[in-house]
Amino acid sequence: MSKPITVLVSIDSNSLLLGARHFKNYLSTLTENYNLNSIVEILETGSFGDYGRGVLFLVLPDNVMYSVKSEADIEMLVMEHLLKGRRVEELIVTDFDSAARVEATETTKEERIVLRNAGSIDPRNLEEYIALDGYQGLAKALRLTPEDVIEELKKSNLRGRGGAGFPTGLKWEFTQRVESDEKYVICNADEGEPGTFKDRLIMEGDPHSVIEGMIIAGYAVGASKGYIYIRGEYFESVASLRGAISKAYEYGLLGQSILGTNFSFDLSVRLGAGAYVCGEETALIESIEGKSGRPRLKPPYPPVSGLYGKPTVVNNVETFACIPPIIDKGASWFKSIGTASSPGTKVYSLCGDLVKRGIVEVPMGTSVRDLVQKYGGGVPNGRTLKMIQTGGAAGSFIKPEEMDAQLDFDSFKKYGASLGSGVILAIDDTHCAVDIARNLMEFFAHESCGKCAPCREGTHVIVHILDELSKGRGTSEMLNQLYDISETMEESSFCGLGQSVPVPLRSILDRFKDEFLAHVNSPQCPVGACKFEKSTKKKR
């Protein structure tokens, strides 16, 4: 029997750290004490896509969003709103507009395909997913031939959301055409790109959308086994996916003869151990096979020879989540959203110096300016924006005057702004370009797997040079060296990790050349972020 009032609690890794579970339990204790439990239902849901404002509680059907920071806030919510029906004005999140269910103002309206259910359903309840068209895409796919499913996907022009943007339909077709006794479907959930957290929120908020996408992939390419390779630190996502998989088995959506057909598909979760390089598909496959995560020589690509040497489809979490609605609603619907070369939507992780950090899903082709100013709310504390890194650690840096760049898979060619995994990292004027570059390159040096020399040595030399620069011991010759190493790495690194390091490095060097030179010629860092050892020695 449903209850008249529902309180949705946003449970994700961030809100858990803020005590979401504790607040939720306290709320249920209080509702019990006040004898409200026959009329109030408390449900957990995924992230509402908003950070930094405490744990969010959405009271329905009144549609009021509360930000809770203490037990006292919960008491107030119960005493005032639940018991007396009076809104607690001081706790209401007024400008909350990134959740689809809250009336969005015209300017910050989102288009939600991937996150269609996140924040509105209970992710642990399979029936709620089914209620909102869940598994309709699978049901439809099973009535088509595998070739027709792939044809529809090719027509939709869906491109992989992991960063490279390879057409998903083509990838599936390659896999389908190879004759083999066994094929595999792998979901790359090893979300390791610094600043990216979209996949986590998709898996926590709507795990079945990923699972359904994978089952459809299995049917289309002729695979009977799938793996979700997920980073081990994503405790909530792992629990959410494992729970969802066992539910899907219970309802007969996984396992033998799915939906009464003779198609069978098994799915299980594999945990990663925290290596960035394992996000690279061949290294990921090695890792699933139980070996250490080192990339393989390509070609052959995974569609021909992947897991255990069998044809394998590897797609990103977000890509799989796009698939059920495409099959259900058709390719032409999907193509009506986004740009011609990159249809659909993209989920962005907004982070750095922004007022509203979080995730938003908007059509492809949305400008960086809109993402930073409209959705991100601009830079806080009256500071000025200095640069934006788009696409993750391996993405490019752009200056504020280049913010009109419209992000899609071709925007790097057009504007020098990469889409990558959809990170928008805003950096304000308290940060120094050299310091930012050094930090970033330290990450790559740490994560380089060491298999090939250009990447292993290159990243370390880059870090050394940037270290010298930030300590005031640099020379202008060093800047040229950075360009040289970039070129070598780009052309001779074994895998995508080393090949993509030059993208952020060169873009920041090109755009902030003056600042790099200032570290060579001036007595101190222009921003004051780097501590020059030379100058401090002189003072003594």
Added chain:
Amino acid sequence: MPKIKSLEELMKIKENAMKGLKMRDSGKRGKVIVAMGTCGIAAGAKDTLRAIVDSLEEKGIDDVAVVQSGCFGLCDVEPTIEVHLEGSEPIIYGHVSPTQAKRVVEQHIVGGKVVGDLIVKRGEL
């Protein structure tokens, strides 16, 4: 849970689950507001609320939302409820016991006829 073996079975689950979800969101056709001030609760508004929800469910009505609010300011006729269906003026009923609440659902929400003897006020407050 028995396994889903056909599209029909999937659709059946979808329909049932949809009802639950719609209930949570604001209804499309209208809403029933139950005054849950201290006065209302003292006069039994919680039982009234429960009765409204139950009888809506019984009748399979899922496009009318049940919302609670504070005191309407009509403390002497509590429990009070307001029925606001789309396209018609809101009606406030007073002394709505669980039995009367069932009548309101049957006559007003299902039948479209205002329950004359319970009316306290017509139109906006």
